[in-house]
Amino acid sequence: MATIRDVARRAGVSPATVSYVLNNSGPVRPETRERVLRAIAELGYHPHAGARQLKRRRSDTVGLILPTGERRLSDPFFLELIHALGDACADHQLDLLIATCRDPAADLRLIDRLYKGRRVDGFLLIDLQRRDPRIPHLQAAGIPFVAFGRIEGNGEFPWVDVDGEAGIREAVAYLVERGHRRIAYLSPPLSFTFAHHRLEGYRKGLAEAGLPLEEALIRIARPTMEAGYEAARALLVEGVPFTALIAATDLMALGAMRALHEAGRIPGQDVAVIGFDDIPMAAQTHPPLTTLRQPMDQIGQALIRTWLAAVRGETPPPTLIQPVLIRRESA
Known part of the structure; x- marks a missing residue:
């Protein structure tokens, strides 16, 4: 079984340098690091995890x-x-x-x-x-x-x-460019920091487009599909006019699309819908969901x-x- 000294001899470095590479804990030139890694691969060296952790008092x-x-x-x-x-x-x-x-x-x-x-x-x-x-x-x-x-x-x-604020601002601008002026917004509870930032993006996006902020178009709900459905359904039942809707999460957007379908309003045709996250099912919905992807x-x-x-x-x-x-x- 190869040891750290075997790796050091193969790479032409000291055992301390091998340790620096393994622990990512010291200054090592890129070419030296590459040489050490190549020696590790060639020798099939595997450091003893328990010993390393005990020595460094770390659990990794x-x-x-x-x-x-x-x-x-x-x-x-x-x-x-x-x-x-x-x-x-x-x-x-x-x-x-x-x-x-x-x-x-x-x-x-x-x-x-x-x-x-x-x-x-x-x-x-x-x-x-x-x-x-x-x-x-x-x-x-x-x-x-x-x-x-x-x-x-x-x-x-x-x-x-x-940057949720920047993302929602971009979504608002995207919708405004396509002629939308009444844009509804579904937000999770504002105790969540991300919800606060995204709502700020909605407000700033409207201001940048010269559009008024209408509280009737904003709904606060749990960040679930069912809550998104109920929030969008409430907008429709109350007769609040809107031609586009932004949801702060994809799940809320998917729930809103269900409410629109039930009301006979086709997402993407009668009402534009944008979500946030780009979860896997976003591309599989009917129609596929426009959304802000978190990389x-x-x-x-x-x-x-x-x-x-x-x-x-x-x-x-x-x-x-x-x-x-x-x-x-x-x-």
């Missing part, structure tokens, strides 16, 4: 706590996010530990138990609230973490986010890179990723 495990509330475990967006995180972890020889928590108040106890038990080296936070108690708790305890999202005022902590692979890689920097004690800069408007037949 990323902690992700999923709320088991009304949409998360069944929401295709979160399944895509977990898939992207799993791929990114594999690229860095990390494990992903997924824990579930029904009670948000129990999140903090679960965080402490997993970290103090050395089950994880740090956490990924999702579903951020505008005032999220997990942030000050982790900061006070000195626990490394990265957030997928922001809080009110952004805050000084490592985060990666998708999941890019998000997963950015989150894990930022997490690794936080675990190393660095202060990684925030990352704001732009969504991509995917034009299909619904708008």
Whole structure:
């Protein structure tokens, strides 16, 4: 069985340099790194995970706590996010530990138990609230973490986010260019930071187009297909006129399309519909849904890179990723 010294001899470097490459922990020239990796592959060298972890007092495990509330475990967006995180972890020889928590108040106890038990080296936070108690708790305890999202005022902590405000502004401009002037908007509860940013994008998009903001066109609902259906149905029953609709999530948009079909109004012909996420089923609906794609692979890689920097004690800069408007037949 090959050892780290065998790899060092084959690559013509010191064992310390091989260790730097394996742990991604020191300055190594690109050509030297390539030589070491080639030697590792040629010799079939596999570092002993337990020994490495014991030496560094690390578990090489990323902690992700999923709320088991009304949409998360069944929401295709979160399944895509977990898939992207799993791929990114594999690229860095990390494990992903997924824990579930029904009670948000129990999140903090679960965080402490997993970290103090050395089950994880740090956490990924999702579903951020505008005032999220997990942030000050982790900061006070000195626990490394990265957030997928922001809080009110952004805050000084490592985060990666998708620019929901810019995305919805683009969606509004896209609809205005096609002659729409009465654009309805379905939003999740504004306690979620992403919902707040996306609603701001709707407001700013209307202002940039010189259109008035009409509260009757805005509906706040749970971020589910059923809630999107009920919100759109209420607009139709109340007789609120609109020729286009933007939903802050694809699931809400799909529910709205169902309500339109039932009312005899054809999405993409009578009413333009745009969603946000680009979940797999968005391309399979009737008609296929125009939506703002969250680039999941890019998000997963950015989150894990930022997490690794936080675990190393660095202060990684925030990352704001732009969504991509995917034009299909619904708008």
